[in-house]
Amino acid sequence: MTLWLIGIPIVFGVGVGLAMQPMIFCAQNSGDQQDVATTTTLFMTIRMLVSAIGLAIAQSVMQNDIMPLLKAIAARFPDQANVVYNIVSN
Numbered sequence: 001m002t003l004w005l006i007g008i009p010i011v012f013g014v015g016v017g018l019a020m021q022p023m024i025f026c027a028q029n030s031g032d033q034q035d036v037a038t039t040t041t042l043f044m045t046i047r048m049l050v051s052a053i054g055l056a057i058a059q060s061v062m063q064n065d066i067m068p069l070l071k072a073i074a075a076r077f078p079d080q081a082n083v084v085y086n087i088v089s090n
Contacts, residue, residue, distance in 0.1 A: 020047075 027043045028036050074081035 024040060024043060027039050031039045
């Protein structure tokens with residue numbers, strides 16, 4: 001289980017990292033030379049904005065899906081749930 005929790009983000013990060021440079025390169029080459037800085041800035045700004053929106057959506061989906069699972073786990077293991085609750089609440 002731990003391998004999946006560590007491995008999937010690494011593979012995703014490498015894939016996104018390898019995909020970002022060619023996209024920036026294409027964006028820079030699509031405009032005139034005097035517009036390279038503007039093109040790069042606009043591309044990165046849009047990328048960050050879309051990432052923030054995507055993160056908010058993903059957080060909402062994950063939170064709504066994980067809460068019922070956490071309640072089921074807490075009902076199954078009440079002693080451990082109390083320990084975790086005490087740690088988190090302090």
